[in-house]
Amino acid sequence: MSTSGSAPRYAYGPWHDGPDPLAAPVDLRSALDALGREVMEGGTPRSALDEVLRRGTRDTAGLDELTRRVWQRRAEIQRRHRLDGTLQEVRRLLDQALDAERRALFPDPSDDARFRESTLDALPSGTAAAVRELSTYDWRSSDAREAYERIGELLGRDLMDSRFQGMKDALRNVTPEDTERIARMMSDLNDLLLAHLRGEDTTERFEKFMREHGEFFPENPRDTEELIDALAARAAAAQRMLNSTSDQQRAELSDLMSSAFGDPRLAEQVATLDANLRALRPGEDWTSSGRFRGNNPLGMGEGAQAMEDLAALDALAEQLAQSYPGARLEDIDLDALTGQLGEESTVDARRLAELERELRAQGILDRAPDGTLRLSPKALRRLGETAFRDVVGRLHGRRGERDTAHAGAAGEPTGASRPWAFGDTEPWDVPRTVRNAVLRGGPGRVRLDVSDVEVTETEQRARAAVALCVDTSWSMVQDGRWVPMKRTALALHHVIKTRYRTDSLELITFGRHASTVDIGELVSLEGTWEQGTNLHHALLLAGRHLRRHPDAEPIVLVVTDGEPTAHLEPDAQPVFSYPPLPETLRRTLSEVDGLARLGASVTVFMLGEDERLKSFVDILARRGGGRVLAPDLDGLGASVVGDYLRTRRSRR
The missing domain is CATH 3.40.50.410 (von Willebrand factor, type A domain)
Incomplete structure (x- = not known):
């Protein structure tokens, strides 16, 4: 806002993030009514506040509804997907390569062609073993060779994506130079983690590592600890994904990793990385598994992401439960909530946190001498107002009578006046009120203040x-x-x-x-x-x-x-x-x-x-x-x- 000149000028810009500035304020009265009902039914103010937050208000979903959405999302992930996407795609590419090679060999009457066909026919039934056997095969068909090379590229992309989020799309059309660059990054990364594991100061080494390999880490960690946190969470998710597959599938995937990008060094470096991260972050969940029963196959990277999503949903469920000591609504990870459930749920969570803050800030709850929460006098007044409004609505024709001079502590005017005090229902003495404002403010525009108000004194009625x-x-x-x-x-x-x-x-x-x-x-x-x-x-x-x-x-x-x-x-x-x-x-x-x-x-x-x-x-x-x-x-x-x-x- 600019105040230069005779009138203020305002500049408006787009709204990017944070609470909606145009959103309606939280419904404190509705929340207080609900809080009062819970207390009157025998709950403590603390349990009543918890119950209000669990149920929500007319315009805001409560913690129970947000929790229901979390579990619904979690069940949907497991119900829609399965974890054999990488194996299926490798098998498809392998079959494609074999079909193309056989088509190329069929018209050739030579003994070499028959020998090659017998070699293909003698391949092991297992996908990983067949891929390994073909690593030295001299393909006659260019289409077959391309399909087989795509297996190595697919395995390399999936392996890297399972350990480095978002890597899969960045590694399309990988060249030998790219493979060498990835291998060098993995070697430097393991050296950094080993140094950190030995207790060395890795500040300078970390900065050098990020200067050389920062493109692989879009999350832009600020130090070695943050780097380890991000990598360990992803690696643990990848391990949980493997734990969730069958023994046969797990063995097949482990066997196939040596073919990633056609360079066995990569699988070795990933194994070293996992070992380092397990030693640095033993508290991560490396052992649990999940049950996936859907029809949509996920690759290794997508499977690791699904496991990360499940872990994030589990954490959100714990945060929404608010059942641990010192729990507060500010503990809810709003970024994770947005990512998993969308902006609408985040708005609800923000409004619940705001509601809790406002109930405390407005003095609705205070502490008794024994330290327990109780409804404040202000809250009791508001509850009384609500109860009284309900009574008025049921008194039918009496309401008009009650709102006249009969409904007060005073009777006929005496001709005197006095300053207004909180709770006074007597009519204002307008001339004296305006005179007070003029005397206080001087000539010019008259501005009324509550201190100017005088009310007409009336005769006292019987007590x-x-x-x-x-x-x-x-x-x-x-x-x-x-x-x-x-x-x-x-x-x-x-x-x-x-x-x-x-x-x-x-x-x-x-x-x-x-x-x-x-x-x-x-x-x-x-x-x-x-x-x-x-x-x-x-x-x-x-x-x-x-x-x-x-x-x-x-x-x-x-x-x-x-x-x-x-x-x-x-x-x-x-x-x-x-x-x-x-x-x-x-x-x-x-x-x-x-x-x-x-x-x-x-x-x-x-x-x-x-x-x-x-x-x-x-x-x-x-x-x-x-x-x-x-x-x-x-x-x-x-x-x-x-x-x-x-x-x-x-x-x-």
Whole structure:
């Protein structure tokens, strides 16, 4: 960008590499919703993050899908190919040479022609042995001689390609000078590796080697170690290719190598090279094999490349599994991923890594004092917003009413204003806001800043003390009510903290016993096998919360799927019994009476169709003047939040 002159000027160029600058940003909200669901179902934030990355998002394939593509590609390589391409091509050229020679000999009536024919007829059946026998044969047919010479050229190209990637195409129409140049390079290479193996400083020798023979190494290694790495990976792949052939095929190929370029020195140098590389890189996989069962024959170089591809796919599968200590998505080899699966998979991997970075950078996860990951307050707010939006969508005609002045912590305007603070929902005082901007910025163009904003002060409405008691017994997990219960608590927590900030919310869980929790603890609470529905203890804690706020409107909401089956003894020990003990019911209803004396009615949200639960909540409603609602799981949040708003408005 150029800024000279009165207006900025921009220069545009082609995009070559890296993330797509026009790609849509990662969908953090969708990922957070998925992360929240996993945590609410009982997973740890770390396992929840792993699960989100495994599944992916609506626009990005996850690690599981990328892994599936890797294994599909691996199976395709083995299903499509077989490894006898070099042998097949040598046999074809040999048959071609023999047919041409016999055609040339047939019209000749001489004894020499008959002798030659008998020599051809007596050739060994094995391809390698026949090729070796013919190494000194004086061909009568020029076509036959050309076909036979092409065998040596083919073997030389395949042998070199199996050890030096991409060499096959570079060695077409090899001359004797080329053969000598290759032999000299191999000899110098082995000398270099032997010196390195002896522990000598090979820096200068390496530089000289690359000056003389760099054309054979397009990967352009920077030092001897990088050269060894590249050569050892290829040589190990070639050995695995040989391991994957039958014993007969392996013996045939080994025998044929002495005919490479018609110069046995080359096979000897390759054998020395392999021995040096095995000594320098014993950690490479020199022993495994693969099973190829397709119809497409591969030559030695192509077979070595197939084995390298399989090794790269295995490495990618390990990287995508992220199962080793310290694993990160940045470990994924994007170049290998592009080469094996294409650009689309690489884009998905980049976006997953970006998603993981953004979830951390945006403060979605933080560390607890014990070092474990947990959802941050920011993440809980976002989850609350999502849960609340779902509730709003189910409140049908109430949405407009909730979005008016009724849905806030303030009432009628007082005529005064104050600076805006995070979470304020009162209307702006526009004249004062603009005046602040003018005073701060001086004459000229007025630019508003958040510090300029003032909101209209309103009269304080009556406060409410709200106790939300949620059943955490095992039946809530078993019957699929665990996550809807948590989303309900999130939605209620969100509406109180953002729209009724003066209200005081207490979250109370009850199973065998009851306890107060914050929203983060409730969201990450794991379901445990525990018998008991101690509503008595929960109502005790609810009453304690209401007594701490004597000037507030008391609201008690209970979400449960079972009748009370436990109560608290004076020594604070819970007592469980099913069917319920009369003492359990008596103590529970006694707490309902105590709440009624505080002016609170208990609204019960009954989940399930248990007849004993129905009978009990009917008694509870008549005893305490409360209500009983039986929402379905999808409507639980709307029912609880809606009842809270209805109770609050009806008492104002």
